[in-house]
Amino acid sequence: MSSSRLHTPTPAAGPSKLPQSAPKPWIDPAALPNDRAVTVESIAGNAPDYVKRLSCNTFYAYGVGADPAAFGYDVGRATKFVNISIERSMERAGRLEATTIAELTVTKHMLNGAGMLHGGCVTYLIDNTPLVVLGVFQNTNGVGVTQAMNVLFHAPAPLGSQLRIISTSISMGAACIVDKSTGRVVASAFLNKMQPQAAKL
Template sequence: MSSSNSRLHTPAASTSTSTSKHWVDPAALPPAPSIDVTTISGNVPDYAKQLVCNVFHAYGVGSSDQQFGYALGRATRFVDMSVEHSSERAGRMEGTTVAEVAVTKHMLNGAGMLHGGCVTYLIDNCASTPLVLLGIMSGQNGVGVTQGMNVLFHAPAPIGTVLRIISSSISMGSRVMSARCEIVDKASGRVVASAFLNKMQPVPPQSRL
């Protein structure tokens, strides 16, 4: 269950579909299926957790089992979502999300280890979520599109490994935002992969005229 934190800015859940404030409004996306946000720990309200899951499922999972990453996305579960005031940057907040997924047969490469493409998929979609969360909690657009990422592979992960994907925001500007991510073996704590992700806010076509 989520706990309250009076220091956090907790705006009312948005129901507007206007694009004047958000290029993509998380509240306008369909609800993520089979998600019980009350099982996700963290200090943000349940509506914010739901909106983050909505964005993750809309872009990282999709609505058809014919779409890339559908099975992996549906198997990935968030276990914590939090926003804290940074101890190093006065007046700044940092969003953090933690997700988990077990390595299954369809995630393996020819050597029987977690495929690098699966790692990149998980990083792209999971590392985006702390930015979405921070945007929801601060009244900004945290969705955007991926501009680039730098991924380091540290150790293999065989079938049955439970991956813990820890992502946190770094910076959030009006056009460019960044996050970091670590994928670790939950049982051993060994780092499987780490990455930095850059996202950008697309310019609406009408603003270019």
């Protein structure tokens, strides 16, 4: 996508927090710490750098977390975003689309007993949503929790496979995991996200 197709509103002092009138967000990307291991300048795509930064902060600080003993920590930290883009061709119809592309190599701790990428690991990788990108770009809350996911497994991914996870926002969300070296689709999915409501006592 050409960056000339994207007209980016430039915040006066960088990214702002959600408007005061908005309900308290589940997670506010602007309140999360910067992940110093991420260099947004190395991430391709036409999304502004502040969108890339806050989207990566959300993935690593909220989605992966800081506890090395937590589920998926090693897999999440090994996942590297290589492209974050916003497509405005559907803006007249009242919506934007975002695409994130991340890459990682299948390592031993991602395998099942048959020596292939575990289905639970596939699901974890797919649950990387470009809705956060749209939320940051539009100054709304795009962070939610997964409500439903329908995964199709197409082919196994053995140890050493280099994976590319391509996620696109549509009316729900779609994701595809591809073997980078062969182009073979490993898995694809559609998923729904929702905004959780604070419990009322």
